Each structure stands twice: as structure tokens, then as C-alpha cells.
Amino acid sequence: MGALQKAQVVVAALGAGAGVGYALFALVTPAEQQKQAMLKEMPEQHPQHRDEAAHTHRLVMVTLQEAAATQENVAWRKNWTRGGGAV
CATH class of the missing domain: 1.20.5 (Single alpha-helices involved in coiled-coils or other helix-helix interfaces)
Incomplete structure (x- = not known):
């Protein structure tokens, strides 16, 4: 179970990082x-x-x-x- 939980944490961290990156990109892109x-x-x-x-x-x-x-x-x-x- 430790490996599965570790994989879920890694996927969640990568997803959160991608979400933050996308949000920042959307903020700085001109209209x-x-x-x-x-x-x-x-x-x-x-x-x-x-x-x-x-x-x-x-x-x-x-x-x-x-x-x-x-x-x-x-x-x-x-x-x-x-x-x-x-x-």
C-alpha cells in the first residue's frame, strides 16, 4: 500500500503544479x-x-x-x- 499511496501523492503534486502553471499562464496572457x-x-x-x-x-x-x-x-x-x- 505504501507504493500506491506514494504514487498518488506524486500524481497529486504534479497535477497541482500543472494547475498552478496553467493559472499563472492564463493570468499573464494578454486579452x-x-x-x-x-x-x-x-x-x-x-x-x-x-x-x-x-x-x-x-x-x-x-x-x-x-x-x-x-x-x-x-x-x-x-x-x-x-x-x-x-x-
Whole structure:
């Protein structure tokens, strides 16, 4: 009977811990209105930030295409704004 009682205590303790964890998670999770407000305030939602990110992405893609087309190690360039040629 000792092993059965010990197992019940362990199961009860684990269940209580899971219940407390779930309750704390439910308390700190924001409501739907708060989620929507947070999403509106994110920098990715601003047109200027999106344009800058798109421009940066285009520059990276051009650099990758150029690196694929040449034998030069473009990682050693000191000036990334110009293309081709030696350092």
C-alpha cells in the first residue's frame, strides 16, 4: 500500500503544479484587444520600416547574386556600397 499511496501523492503534486502553471499562464496572457493594440504598435507595421527592410533585402540579394557570379571573396570588401573590383 505504501507504493500506491506514494504514487498518488506524486500524481497529486504534479497535477497541482500543472494547475498552478496553467493559472499563472492564463493570468499573464494578454486579452485579444491588448494583442491587437500590440500588433498595431509593432515597427513592422509602419510603412517606412517596411520600405527600409525591403531596400535592405534588395541590397543583400544583389550582393549575393554578385558573389555567386564572381570568384572574388566579397566578404573582405571594405566598401560594401560599390560593386566589383578589388579591395
